[in-house]
Structure formats: structure tokens, C-alpha cells
Amino acid sequence: MNGGSSHPHAFSRFCMHCGQRLTSAIPEGATKRRMVCLDCGFIHYLNPRPVAGTIPVRGDGHILLVRRNIEPRSGYWVFPGGYMDVGETAEEAALRETLEEARLEVGSLELIGVFTRTGPGVVVIVYEGVALGEGEAGDETSEVRWFAPHEIPWSELAFDSTEWALRAWAAKRGL
Ligand SMILES: [Zn+2]
Structure with missing residues (x-):
């Protein structure tokens, strides 16, 4: 999963x-300053x-995390995930990313939460899923590993x- 350091x-x-230079202004009827095109009216x-x-959760209660092998945060652990594509639902994106990054199918998705913050603008939608296999390293990952809840590498x-998301998951499961 990419945390995103700044908006592209x-x-x-x-x-x-239209290619004209954008100008900082508050559009009519709006409350926030935006970059606008005074030529064609486009609001950026x-x-x-x-x-x-x-x-992903296994029958024995262990969860799967993947070790990133791309920047940012290469070498650190994350659950499988990534940017949604236009044309797919959040559930479809979550399943696709899990298949790509952990070579793992999961079922019975249950929403754990939506996590947001200001700054660069992060919106992370996280599901728990029942693992239908063991998984293996895939795109952008060097390793998958199953962790018991008390083994989660918080640091x-x-x-x-x-x-x-992991704290919300643990709280939801009463851990
Ligand atoms: Zn324009």
C-alpha cells in the first residue's frame, strides 16, 4: 500500500x-481558495x-502482512492494499490489491474502518477478509508473513x- 507523500x-x-496559467482564487459561491483557470473557468x-x-485472517487467528520492497517505507510491514482504479468498487480494489501483493484470495469481506487525515490527503478503506490460502510475495512485496495478534510488529x-487500521481491527476483535 502506498501512503502517498503528496498529491500528484x-x-x-x-x-x-486549455493550457492557460492557473490563478489562485475563491470560485463564486465557494468558501475555499482554489487554483482556477480564468480563461475557461476550470476549477482545479x-x-x-x-x-x-x-x-487477511487465517483459521488460527493469524493475520497476513506483507513487507514492502518499494519506496516509500521499503522494508516495512503493511497489510495488502493500494489505490482504487476508476471502474471498481472499494471491495474489488481491496481484493485485487491482495491478489497482486500477496497472491492471496480472501472472502467474506467485513469493513473495519475508513481512516483519513489531512495534509496530503489519505483515505484508507480497510476490510477484514477470510484467507483462502497461504499467499506469497507478489508485486511490490519481498515477503509475506502470518502474525498472531501479539506478534504484530508495531514498531x-x-x-x-x-x-x-490494525488497532481498529484488534479492538473490534476484542484483542
Ligand atoms: Zn482553462
């Missing part, structure tokens, strides 16, 4: 429609890109949102 279009200076909104992921998690 945060520093765009030109209108994506900066919206966070949702991330969806799963916490080696990749992102704040990883910790928030």
Missing part, C-alpha cells in the same frame, strides 16, 4: 483543458485518492494508517 497534481500550474480541485486494502509498520 498539487503543484500543477497550467489548466489541463485536489481530491484524495482512496486506498483500499484487506487484513516496523509502514504508515500511520497501517497502525490505525
Whole structure:
């Protein structure tokens, strides 16, 4: 899962429609300052890109985490997840990312929570899923490992949102 260090279009200076320079202004009827195109009226909104992921759970209560092998936070642990694509639901994105990053199918998704923060704009949608296999390292990961709840490597998690989601999962399970 990518935590996202900044919005990909945060520093765009030109209108994506007509190519004119953008100007900082408060659009009519709005309350926030935006980058707007005075030529064609386009308003350059900066919206966070949702991330969806799963916490796969095995029959013995262990959960699967993957070790990232890309930056940012290469070498740190995270549950499988990534940016939603246009055309898929959050559940579909979570399942696809789990298959890509952990080569694992999961079923019976149950929402654990939606975790957001300001700044670069992070929206992480996290499900628990019943693991239908053991999984193995896949895209962007060097290793998968099953952790008992008391073995979760809290000091080696990749992102704040990883910790928030795992704590919410543990609380939900009464751990
Ligand atoms: Zn324009």
C-alpha cells in the first residue's frame, strides 16, 4: 500500500483543458481558495485518492502482512492494499490489491474502518477478509508473513494508517 507523500497534481500550474496559467482564487459561491483557470473557468480541485486494502485472517487467528520492497517505507510491514482504479468498487480494489501483493484470495469481506487525515490527503478503506490460502510475495512485496495478534510488529509498520487500521481491527476483535 502506498501512503502517498503528496498529491500528484498539487503543484500543477497550467489548466489541463486549455493550457492557460492557473490563478489562485475563491470560485463564486465557494468558501475555499482554489487554483482556477480564468480563461475557461476550470476549477482545479485536489481530491484524495482512496486506498483500499484487506487484513487477511487465517483459521488460527493469524493475520497476513506483507513487507514492502518499494519506496516509500521499503522494508516495512503493511497489510495488502493500494489505490482504487476508476471502474471498481472499494471491495474489488481491496481484493485485487491482495491478489497482486500477496497472491492471496480472501472472502467474506467485513469493513473495519475508513481512516483519513489531512495534509496530503489519505483515505484508507480497510476490510477484514477470510484467507483462502497461504499467499506469497507478489508485486511490490519481498515477503509475506502470518502474525498472531501479539506478534504484530508495531514498531516496523509502514504508515500511520497501517497502525490505525490494525488497532481498529484488534479492538473490534476484542484483542
Ligand atoms: Zn482553462
